[in-house]
Amino acid sequence: MNEHKKVVTRFAPSPTGFMHVGGVRTALYAWAFARKHNGTFILRIEDTDKAREVEGSIPHIIESLTWLGIEWDEGVDVGGPNAPYLQSERLESYRKYAQILIDKGYAYPDPYSEEELQELRQQAESEKKVFLYRDHRPENTEAWDGTKPLRFKVPEIKSYTWQDAVRGELSAGPEALDDFILIKSDGYPTYNFAHIIDDLEMGVTHIMRADEFIASTPKFLSLYEALDIAPPILVTLPPILAPEGNKKLGKRDGAKDILEYRNEGYLPEAMVNFLAFLGWNPGTDQEVMTPPEIIEAFSLERIHKAGAMLNEEKLLWLNKEHMRKQSHDKQLAAIKPYMPDFSEDMLSKLLPSIVDRISTYGELRSVVQPEFGFFLSRPPLEKERILYKDDEPGVALRHLQHIKDLLETMDFSTPESIKASIMPYAESEGKGNVLWPLRMSLSGQEKSVDPFTILYVLGKDESTSRIESACHILAL
């Protein structure tokens, strides 16, 4: 029984650019599972491909995970008992295990040039056969001097059947097995080799990974056998599909940098909630969950097999739900940067009306309009409906009169009281969102304002103080 073995998971991205939802979800599941079982979560960087490396990727990865609250116990920046966590600094380990394989007769230098290999591939293709390197194994292998790629010699060509924590029993024929490269001619290991050694040395118990690795699993299993080690538990995650078409979500399909969501004003807990549910659910009707609740409910058994499309509308809704769950103080702090000209007191009063009307804090950017100082405008209405429908003009006028009366009966503490008059639509400035404007004299300045704006700010509450603050906003 492995029941008593401490859970160790890892997230092992390569530093080739920004992180998008796919990678983040893999990290999230590995993290949630480790936390659920009081295990260890490791952040390892797989930087064995110098050509594809993008500078700044590592800080970016760290920033992304940190934003989401996915914190690691061991990793590139914090260190740990199995340091280093950067593969380019672990070459000794790979060489050590490579030597073990060589000694066992399970590894040999690849004598072919790239051109020769290319030719062999083309030849196989023209014969409509599958190219397998192991069909062209050199007869006499020399000692490996490190200048040629080191290949794995598959000990036994056979079919494999294995267990996956999500997919159940998986299998593949012998065609899936080939002599893959362990160490490249530049001295760096390939992913295929490095991740197995690292997971072994770091004591990783569960490997969460995307389903593109199913195809190469027999190669890994074969390597585990050659090294005489037990493979970790494999946890294959379902693909995330792009919103358009039916393709797996990739950077070219518009997969966004996860930090873009932060810039758009999404909350990290909403993002975590959203990503967690893209391929998993707790089996209850609860859809809005905090990270601790997700950890508590998380289980491998409930991870889905089939892919899921990214649905930003649902993310938007989730974000709204999480915004509403926030404390007054947190909401206030989030809104402040978008409405710098407002006093804390005023923002505090307006908070409920604001939060009810937006799905992300980022929306405040378009809602707060600088042309009148700063105030909240409402979304545009269809003019025709208000102005031309049989009795609608009457209704609109009545509303307007009501607001005007309210304003005029109020005793404002501003130096000059507000004078309001109704201006017909024809005289309005024709702005899309200005209907039946009130001409207002505010602090000595004449302004045309949309009366609905005031009510929009007010919501249903007509108390004097609220109207007053609305007018202050307009007067700013």
Next chain:
RNA sequence: GGCCUUAUCGUCUAACGGUUAGGACGGUACCCUCUCACGGUACAAAUCCGGGUUCGAUUCCCGGUAAGGUCACCA
């Protein structure tokens, strides 16, 4: 092309042989209302197709179809 995987409303999903196939997002309608919104109620909407197994298949098996993955000195 070889190998592999997947398949329930438009989307995310529940169901682990017996349900009027449930929920959520989105949509529509109505209610609330001095606009917008919030809230409330209701409606429309799905088991890919064909065979088996079974008293009974969304569920198990086989075949088809469709979609996806993979066949690198990338991860």
